[in-house]
Amino acid sequence: MESRELSWTVVVPVKGTADGKSRLDLHVPPDRRSRLADAFALDTVAAVLATPTVERVVVVTETAAPVAEALATLGADLVGDPGAGLNAAIRAGLSSASASVPAAGGLAVLLGDLPSLLPADLALALDLAAAHPLAVVADAEGTGTTLLAARGAVPVPRFGAGSAARHVEGGHVPLELPAGTTLRRDVDTAADLAQALAAGVGAHTAAALTPPAASGPSPRR
Numbered sequence: 001m002e003s004r005e006l007s008w009t010v011v012v013p014v015k016g017t018a019d020g021k022s023r024l025d026l027h028v029p030p031d032r033r034s035r036l037a038d039a040f041a042l043d044t045v046a047a048v049l050a051t052p053t054v055e056r057v058v059v060v061t062e063t064a065a066p067v068a069e070a071l072a073t074l075g076a077d078l079v080g081d082p083g084a085g086l087n088a089a090i091r092a093g094l095s096s097a098s099a100s101v102p103a104a105g106g107l108a109v110l111l112g113d114l115p116s117l118l119p120a121d122l123a124l125a126l127d128l129a130a131a132h133p134l135a136v137v138a139d140a141e142g143t144g145t146t147l148l149a150a151r152g153a154v155p156v157p158r159f160g161a162g163s164a165a166r167h168v169e170g171g172h173v174p175l176e177l178p179a180g181t182t183l184r185r186d187v188d189t190a191a192d193l194a195q196a197l198a199a200g201v202g203a204h205t206a207a208a209l210t211p212p213a214a215s216g217p218s219p220r221r
């Protein structure tokens with residue numbers, strides 16, 4: 001087995017604009033939906049920063065976006081979004097981050113819509129990914145991608161509908177993870193959000209769902 005306990009640099013794309021999470025049909029005003037999208041990103045990045053083998057988190061976003069300052073306050077480094085879609089944003093993050101990845105380090109891409117993510121689940125996946133030059137984790141449906149990881153290489157992002165199969169075709173090895181891992185629980189739709197709430201969500205998402213002066217879901221952490 002190749003070296004374990006690599007330290008990782010993780011690139012997280014966060015749209016940060018008002019049109020994020022357009023499939024999340026909750027019958028709420030658009031500003032509320034975009035606050036929720038920001039909360040997903042904050043919970044995702046907080047979990048990544050709490051993962052012991054993660055050394056650095058690079059968030060690619062519009063640096064003027066309301067969420068950018070909060071992400072930086074958590075401890076993420078920011079890279080400006082080139083404004084040419086998800087794959088271009090990820091390539092910008094990888095190109096900025098790869099220059100400072102140590103020889104014994106790994107480089108990963110994690111999507112920023114995983115409000116249930118637990119650091120232990122990410123740590124396990126990164127540990128397993130360390131055995132492969134390129135690895136991928138599919139979303140709960142098995143069609144999308146939540147994580148790409150690379151050791152001694154740079155992941156090749158081919159995100160968009162059906163991306164898991166494209167990443168496998170591109171040489172990323174699918175990781176076998178325990179059933180129920182929170183790493184696969186991305187939130188695109190209201191049904192996904194219901195499942196995420198059942199698994200438990202981070203404090204930002206719980207707060208964003210709690211109407212003022214009323215009780216709502218309790219944060220898990």
Ligand SMILES: Nc1nc2c(ncn2[C@@H]2O[C@H](COP(=O)(O)OP(=O)(O)OP(=O)(O)O)[C@@H](O)[C@H]2O)c(=O)[nH]1
Pocket residue numbers: 013014015016019020021022023024037041060061062081084085086089111112113188
């Ligand atoms: N920086 C950046 N991040 C993006 C971009 N598009 C999507 N993302 C992020 O990538 C992750 C997964 O994206 P999607 O599920 O496609 O999110 P989305 O575009 O907000 O959602 P839909 O409108 O429902 O397609 C989320 O963390 C998004 O914030 C982009 O153009 N730039």
Ligand SMILES: C=C(OP(=O)(O)O)C(=O)O
Pocket residue numbers: 143144145146158159160161162163164186188
């Ligand atoms: C962007 C992707 O996922 P989602 O289904 O969350 O949009 C993807 O898997 O490429």
